[in-house]
Amino acid sequence: MTRKFAFLDGRKERQFKMAKLAVNVDHVATIRQARGGVEPDPAAAAVMVELAGADGVVVHLREDRRHIQDRDARLVRQLVKTRMILEMAATDEMLAIAAEIKPQQATLVPERRQEVTTEGGLNVAAHENSVKKAVARLHEAGIEASLFLDPEPGAMRLARKVGADIVEIHTGAFCDAADKAAQARELKKISEAVRIAREEGLVVHAGHGIGYKTILDFAGMDGIAEFSIGHSIISRAVFSGLDRAVREMLELARMV
Numbered sequence: 001m002t003r004k005f006a007f008l009d010g011r012k013e014r015q016f017k018m019a020k021l022a023v024n025v026d027h028v029a030t031i032r033q034a035r036g037g038v039e040p041d042p043a044a045a046a047v048m049v050e051l052a053g054a055d056g057v058v059v060h061l062r063e064d065r066r067h068i069q070d071r072d073a074r075l076v077r078q079l080v081k082t083r084m085i086l087e088m089a090a091t092d093e094m095l096a097i098a099a100e101i102k103p104q105q106a107t108l109v110p111e112r113r114q115e116v117t118t119e120g121g122l123n124v125a126a127h128e129n130s131v132k133k134a135v136a137r138l139h140e141a142g143i144e145a146s147l148f149l150d151p152e153p154g155a156m157r158l159a160r161k162v163g164a165d166i167v168e169i170h171t172g173a174f175c176d177a178a179d180k181a182a183q184a185r186e187l188k189k190i191s192e193a194v195r196i197a198r199e200e201g202l203v204v205h206a207g208h209g210i211g212y213k214t215i216l217d218f219a220g221m222d223g224i225a226e227f228s229i230g231h232s233i234i235s236r237a238v239f240s241g242l243d244r245a246v247r248e249m250l251e252l253a254r255m256v
Contacts, residue, residue, distance in 0.1 A: 024230025
């Protein structure tokens with residue numbers, strides 16, 4: 001589907017094909033884990049983002065379980081009616097969990113215990129055999145295999161070589177660029193990576209750091225089928241719902 005959009009920030013009206021949106025609910029779990037209780041529940045968030053129109057729900061079950069827990073991943077799979085995307089390291093433990101839960105899609109990502117969030121794309125060149133085996137195990141379980149990759153031509157070609165169905169292009173360098181010139185350079189890299197991935201017959205997704213302003217810069221870039229966005233949506237939700245939350249609690253407090 002192609003639609004015409006008039007941007008609110010003064011940019012010219014453009015036409016572009018509508019991409020899908022998968023919403024990452026990890027940071028709902030981050031808030032919960034800060035207290036070690038049961039609220040807020042990322043499974044409830046998964047239902048809410050679906051009802052709001054999201055095309056899929058993303059959860060990253062990290063090896064250190066810093067936010068999403070095993071129970072969360074299993075419950076989200078049971079509740080989601082669109083698509084569940086499980087982000088995971090290519091380890092035996094995670095591959096076994098994926099084979100049990102059977103999300104519609106699994107995205108292989110690099111992990112370091114010291115990082116705050118995923119810092120870059122998977123280095124397929126350095127781990128080609130293990131990634132290829134991981135992709136094969138996902139396929140055996142009937143799961144689409146996606147690789148989270150930096151926007152590099154060689155990485156796109158390797159993704160096809162190891163049998164991936166999807167590449168998710170890491171957009172962090174673009175979103176964190178210091179100025180317009182740097183943004184333009186990074187956006188050009190992403191555009192070229194999208195082109196090569198599509199030539200290789202891969203489905204292209206994009207994510208990491210995309211917010212309410214930066215997403216508009218992708219207008220007119222053909223080939224991105226889906227955006228994976230989490231932090232900016234959860235951050236916006238804190239403020240868009242804070243007024244109502246305070247008013248509801250105030251009303252209850254006045255009844256005491």
